[in-house]
Amino acid sequence: MAKNRPVRGATRNDSSARFNLPAREEDGDWLDARTVIDGAPAPLRTTVAIEKPRTIITRNASPDVGFDRSINPYRGCEHGCIYCFARPTHAYHDLSPGLDFETRLFAKPDAPALLRAELAKRGYACRPIAFGTNTDPYQPIEGTWRITRACLEVLAETSHPFTITTKSDRVTRDLDLIGPMAARGLAAAMVSVTSLDPKIAMTLEPRAPHPEKRLRAIRALAGAGVPVLVSIAPVVPAVTDHEIEHILERAAEAGARAAVFLPVRLPFEVAPLFRAWLEEHFPDRAGKVMATIRSIRGGRDNDPDFFTRMKGQGPWADLMHTRFQLAAKRYGLEGDRIRLRTVLFRPPAGPQGELF
Template identity: 60%
Template sequence: MPSQSAIKGRGAQSGAVPQRFGLADRQADGDWRDAMEALDGPPVTLRTTITEEHPRTILSFNQSPDIFFDRSVNAYRGCEHGCVYCFARPTHAYHDLSPGLDFETKLFAKPDAARLLRETLARPKYRPRPIAMGTNTDPYQPIEDRYRITRQLLEVCLDARHPVTITTKSDRVLHDLDLLEAMAEQRLVAVAISVTSLDPVLSGKLEPRAASPAKRLAALGRLAEAGIPTHCSIAPVIPAITDGFIEQIVARAAALGVASCGWIPLRLPHEVAPLFREWLDVHFPDRAGKVMGIVRSIRGGRDNDPDFFSRLRPTGVWAELLRARFRLACKRAGIGKVSFELDCTGFRKPETGNQLRLL
């Protein structure tokens, strides 16, 4: 049983203030807000707010040597899915917001994203390489139903014949199946859907506003059936919480015709570690010590290993056990990790303003 009351519908259990950037608590000044919570108690529900922002650029570049992409685009900041383990949570601290509850309730949308991407791709010196979507926050989180920014970005990439990779935890990706099919015909897209467990109750605690495991698996099957290069990502694998589902997820993905499967161990950078510990104390107090003990054993005695390469490749006995189990599951299911080769050769600069294509 949980050791304390959980915040229903949310992954984080607090709005922990980040310490890295000197974000200070509001100073009490004697007004009614200082006594509000003491008199009325904490708010019953947490409302999600959306702020529209208008950045100057939309494409982010990185030089990380251990990831497969060098550029990405994020239509949103913050993520309503509320996955407690999300490694992107600390990015909210850059804006003096909590990586905890603020990350999943105070969201930002970028309605100019498609225009900015079109302008970037049209620059004379731009050279195409696959753009990764969903690397920081989910491009198909619930507010995509309202804004459709991800769809607009895909329309730009299809028009420019620019390759894209997508990572999501939502079956909303099927809303853009028409675009994905057209892009797949030209080898312009690959889609990964993350499946953490097969237990909807557990998923509701870990990823309270993400699609259920059944919906994610159904989306994987539909994408594979449509001929779209599809990858099942078992991510993250949480020792003593979700690792028991590895073999079943691999088998289910293979049965659906998914071409590729992989796994990623739990990562707990910066504020994610205390948030995850707090989540364990609320939902799994009986095994919290065991979980964190295994996590530290695969991370060199730390809660998190931030170093390139080793951050994605844990070490130790438990890591080798998980790795062996995954390999054996793939062998039994007849599935492996496939490298999808996307085509950059057909790229054509998009039209901008009054400038039309010559060809």
């Protein structure tokens, strides 16, 4: 880790007023042995608890989302991206969307077995499964738990299509699975590159891989024949918006075939955490950033409405969209949506698989 690199993304550990949770203090038992060294608290350690869900495929009917099912092998994310719209999900478990979200993680080791059972159910209709829609499937703990890989092995065995969205070069460790699946029209990937400036990246996404590693991941994926997109999500006005064109240029050079972008979203508890982060890291422009975000979000910190939540509105959003479109055209990143094959799917082997 680089010198002066922030240990975590959130600057505090607010509880959720929506669920009347008790306030959390940084010196309470909820922290795992946070000791004091030379008068300063030691860095928070990451803990991982086992979660045992009854099912692993999450389904949605959102009209502005391009998939209807997803898998999240982990709850919480050590990358610590301050803008992460998944942070509020920790509040459902009596945990803070702040520091808890990035330090108190949950792994689902039963995910591969649950996936196998769900794919074997009579009447299962095959559609691409999306990984990385909530928390990153290749966050650091995947290196130990390897749950994402185990799920991909089940999908490879059954010729089931999938997509992966990540900001980690760890995805390349599974190219032995992803590459052959892509060759059969069963896999695609999207790599998130939010900023090319290491200083901005290490505050915005403190434990995510360096931007250059992500570009190398795009190159490796493309070189292995995997259809790969670049995602500039989110674009933060007055912090990262000046990089749109450069990110697209570098991604195109690395082999990306298309691109998407999304203006920053600040749902529920994310807004106060983001404001505190701005005051800590960008006090000179905090007011300007929030004013621009509110103009994009119809005068609010966040716009939850379908379709506009993904695009924003008003002159700032229009300008951002125009810049993105022009740059995407310039660098050949206007590729059509990648369509994966579903006709190759075969239920997993076993008693149920053989019956149906």
